[in-house]
Amino acid sequence: MPFESSSPSSSHQTTYPITFLVVGGGIAGLACALALRRVGHRVTVLERMERSAARGGNGVRVPPNLSKILFHWGLRDVLMSKASITTKLVFMRYESGELLGEHVWDAELLEETQGLFLMLSHSELYDVLYDTATKLGAEVHFNAEVVKVDVPGHSVVLSSGERLSGDVLIGADSEHGQCRTAVLGRRDLGTPTGLAVYDTLIPMAFVSEFDTKVSEESWQFAAFGRGKGVVAYRIRRSEEIALQLYAADVADGGCYEDGPSIDLPCITRDHEISEKLGRAVHGARRATRIPVRQYADLEDWVSDDGRLVLIGEAAHPFPPSTIQGTAMAVEDGAVLAKLFSHLSSEDQIDSFLYAFQEIRQSRVRDVREAELAGIFTITADGPEAAARDASMRAKAAKRINVLEGEGSTESAWEEYGVVFGYNCEDEADEWWVQWGRLRQRALEVHESEPSL
Structure with missing residues (x-):
């Protein structure tokens, strides 16, 4: 236990x-x-x-x-x-909404950590x-x-x-x-990376039409895109979705203390975005913009x-x-x-x-x-990203966890x-x-x- x-x-x-x-x-x-x-x-x-x-x-x-x-x-x-327990990751494409696969975390390995993912x-x-x-x-x-x-x-x-x-x-x-x-x-x-996080909340009603795999309470999902991406998960006992959009930064400065100031449709209107994600974005509250910067140790x-x-x-x-x-x-x-x-x-x-x-x-x-x-990784483009997606599709077709390693290769979950x-x-x-x-x-x- x-x-x-x-x-x-x-x-x-x-x-x-x-x-x-x-x-x-x-x-x-x-x-x-x-x-x-x-x-x-x-x-x-x-x-x-x-x-x-x-x-x-x-x-x-x-x-x-x-x-x-x-x-x-x-x-x-x-x-x-107050919290929900997450046991599953669901992966999709940002542009098409294609479901790439899922990863259910190993219960025995999770038990060894002596904690839960909340x-x-x-x-x-x-x-x-x-x-x-x-x-x-x-x-x-x-x-x-x-x-x-x-x-x-x-x-x-x-x-x-x-x-x-x-x-x-x-x-x-x-x-x-x-x-x-x-x-x-x-x-x-x-040092700026050129990316920012647009952090917001979405009422559950706006994501109710997602695939049934994504509508389960225990999920987190990540959407991989070309230069952008999304991470989302349920909070407040599944009443709301916390959504973080990674995309190009559009201004100088910015921190959580600034509070919500960005309408997500303004950030995604020039993006190729899936219909499902697009509906969610239009239901989002105003987002807080935080630049992704790298800091020396x-x-x-x-x-x-x-x-x-x-x-x-x-x-x-x-x-x-x-x-x-x-x-x-x-x-x-x-x-x-x-x-x-x-x-x-x-x-x-x-x-x-x-x-x-x-x-x-x-x-x-x-x-x-x-x-x-x-x-x-979430925002990657090019051959490596294509190979990642292909690997996930192949594993999903075999009904195995998409983060499992091949052969003796250590899995991402390990x-x-x-x-x-x-x-x-x-x-x-x-x-x-x-x-x-x-x-x-x-x-x-x-x-x-x-x-x-």
Whole structure:
């Protein structure tokens, strides 16, 4: 059975509680606050927007590596009351609507991940994290815009002029925020790819005429196109469809905070688009446009002149609307809290911050590269895309899963299984057993030696 916990498991509690000041009250900041409160630290979260704006409204996918963390934190029941479980991927052509095939995920392999693949709205996940974090004692302040980060002073200045400080600053304010700029020393705009995501919702009535394979509750579908593509899945207990259209970017700037501003028919009117997708697009609410940009890996997630650490998009901006962006942000908070559950003295703080960076960097780098490659696969054109489609058609004709490998070749789902099966909290525990405990013992021995 997948991980069944509905009650928070017992967590190791710090013997040296300190104050964390989290800049950014999105999913990353709230999850980190929740995790740190679970192990006994004091946490204040600063969010520059009002709560209604911070909640968002579109869809979010919660893969098994994320849901297992949330289940471990005792959130299974509340999530299952809101989410749909997905077990199937359906693939089609963007231009014709041709069904290329489907992939039903292996139940045994999924069980090994100890999680489930859930689909729900961003606002639903946000509310679950906010409610739990505040019940545990985290302080969350909205309309608290940080205009200056004083890294050596472990403090920030708000637009109101108020200065707040903590023992450790956590930057969870996205790739555009003050904290990433403070660590990097400049603003990082990334490199445009020429694509943007147009993220929106569609009432279920507008997609009811899809093929019966697509009308099942457990599906996600992807439509492959020439320079464009679609990913869609059910949310709000199947009342709405979350749809993300990948297409050419049409303007400068753009982020989720800008809110809906684009009518999808304006983006697709010059496209060759299938009749079914076209009907769905015309039923869509206004979409939010977010450019797909590539960002170089930061060498340091920890400031070299003070205790500021970056998490989530501030540390590793992901392509928008991908499967793992939200998961990586929550994994960051879970790992950081696991490490700081062992805090017993001031001297350990810096080593724990750098251990967090060490544990997370390679994991995030590999996953982000795969997610970006996935976008380029959906929107690919040319011989490779034609060969991909032909392979899917052939497998579908044999009634086998279209992502299965040929012969000894590893299937795409098995590659996903490695990502989904990862347990970030176990990685933090392993670091503590192998390195942290030894360092602490060495420090205790050094402090006990008589001075000359």
